[in-house]
Amino acid sequence: MFVPHPLAVLALSLQLPEGPVLDLASGASGSALLAAGAGRRVIAVDISEVALGLLGEEARRRGLGDLLTLVHADLGTWRPPPGGSSVVLCTGYWDRAVFAAAAGAVMAGGVLGCEAFTAEAAGIRPGLRAGWCLDPGEPASLLPAGFSVLAFRDLPDDQHGAKRRLLARRQAGAEGER
DSSP states (O other): OOOOOOOOOOOHHSSOSSSSSEETTTTOOHHHHHHHTTTTEEEOOOOOOOOHHHHHHHHHOOOOOOOGGEOOOOOOOOOOTTEEEEEEESOOOOHHHHHHHHHHHHHEEEEEEEEEGGGGGTTTTTTOGGGGGTTTTTTGGOOTTTTTEEEEEEEEEOSSEEEEEEEEEEEETTTTTT
């Protein structure tokens, strides 16, 4: 618990515009704590009140509570404001509509990080619905115009199913720039 995701570590090592970090399906996120520890405002969104409570307690324990906004919401219906975040992370949840909204939330010069199970993972995880898995080429093939891929790779099957990871930057002057 509270271990930052490698995409968060990579994203926060880049030159980024001023603006908050949005952590979608955050859970008890080490990524949110890493960003807050770097002095960034963080918006952590999750459907689990328990996970958000744990995250809030840990942030307060570390003296980061003022930098963290906890949003109890279902990503099936909640949407972030367009173009308002320097970093958007979604590493524990996959939905094409949520991905589109996440991409739209990235400000010019900001980055989007995503990791999800591939379709092959459904063979290992029978309860994993096809809609929760990436098709070949996704999520890179779903990026709107104005994004450039910084990192895109398949991760080997870790006994829980293969995953794919993406980090992409919204270019300055891209559609939706604020």
